[in-house]
Amino acid sequence: MAVREVLPEEYDDLDQKLEKELPLSIHGLVHFRLMRRKHLLTEKMVLVDSWPDFSALLIVDRPTRETWISVGFCKGPKFASNLKTILQFASRETYRFLEIVGCSSDVMDALINFNQSANSCSFRRMRTDLLVYILPAGNTFPVTVPDGFKISELSGRHTEIVHKSWPFPTKEKWTNYQITHFPSVLIETEDERPVAWELQYEYGALGGLHVEPEYRRSKLGSIVTRTLAEKMTKDGQLVFAIVEESNPISMAFHEKNGFVRMPFKFSRIGFSLEAMEKKEM
Numbered sequence: 001m002a003v004r005e006v007l008p009e010e011y012d013d014l015d016q017k018l019e020k021e022l023p024l025s026i027h028g029l030v031h032f033r034l035m036r037r038k039h040l041l042t043e044k045m046v047l048v049d050s051w052p053d054f055s056a057l058l059i060v061d062r063p064t065r066e067t068w069i070s071v072g073f074c075k076g077p078k079f080a081s082n083l084k085t086i087l088q089f090a091s092r093e094t095y096r097f098l099e100i101v102g103c104s105s106d107v108m109d110a111l112i113n114f115n116q117s118a119n120s121c122s123f124r125r126m127r128t129d130l131l132v133y134i135l136p137a138g139n140t141f142p143v144t145v146p147d148g149f150k151i152s153e154l155s156g157r158h159t160e161i162v163h164k165s166w167p168f169p170t171k172e173k174w175t176n177y178q179i180t181h182f183p184s185v186l187i188e189t190e191d192e193r194p195v196a197w198e199l200q201y202e203y204g205a206l207g208g209l210h211v212e213p214e215y216r217r218s219k220l221g222s223i224v225t226r227t228l229a230e231k232m233t234k235d236g237q238l239v240f241a242i243v244e245e246s247n248p249i250s251m252a253f254h255e256k257n258g259f260v261r262m263p264f265k266f267s268r269i270g271f272s273l274e275a276m277e278k279k280e281m
Contacts, residue, residue: 027266058072088273179199
């Protein structure tokens with residue numbers, strides 16, 4: 001199988017083909033559209049297992065850019081070997097270790113099963129499998145901001161406070177990149193103190209929702225999420241979130257705010273080219 005890079009003149013066709021694979025392709029489609037709208041695809045390689053018909057896709061940073069995360073799509077576990085080939089190619093061309101989001105859990109299982117021993121496995125789950133919640137366009141509606149607050153958006157000057165609130169370890173440079181490139185919503189007090197915010201990650205999903213402790217239970221979280229969802233919908237985007245199954249509070253929150261759970265889960269995959277090469281020696 002020869003790995004193929006999709007060319008800019010083929011992007012319209014790719015968009016249509018990914019749309020036909022919804023909802024399973026939602027990560028790949030939303031990320032692709034977001035990068036294209038922001039004119040950031042020049043920093044990416046869009047790789048497929050064949051063209052014009054493809055079964056696996058990977059959107060990965062070019063080696064000239066510090067990698068954040070790669071976004072993948074695979075039609076199902078029987079095509080997992082094609083995705084594995086793309087990952088091997090991308091790792092040799094860019095980074096020896098890749099972290100990928102957007103593949104369903106059964107594809108992840110198939111990738112792990114390619115390895116004879118878990119100790120030498122070149123694939124591993126980076127986190128527990130994640131539930132997928134999609135917001136139907138008809139479930140967005142305007143919200144009323146309580147007196148004493150105003151809605152704006154995050155900017156570079158908010159990088160430090162947002163980074164400190166992040167629930168997982170990452171670089172402040174990554175936080176700044178998300179804030180300055182992608183849609184966000186910020187609620188401030190009248191004296192411009194940030195009290196609640198959320199943004200759209202580079203890979204397409206809503207995330208990073210935070211409400212300062214003294215303002216919790218005041219529905220500001222719902223206001224932020226609904227406002228950001230409405231903003232993205234008006235921009236022609238599909239709205240979705242990924243939630244850990246061990247977090248019933250987040251599950252209930254998204255369902256209360258109109259999100260609908262999909263009948264599949266996504267995995268966050270780590271792929272190590274070194275582990276694969278050691279195993280093959």
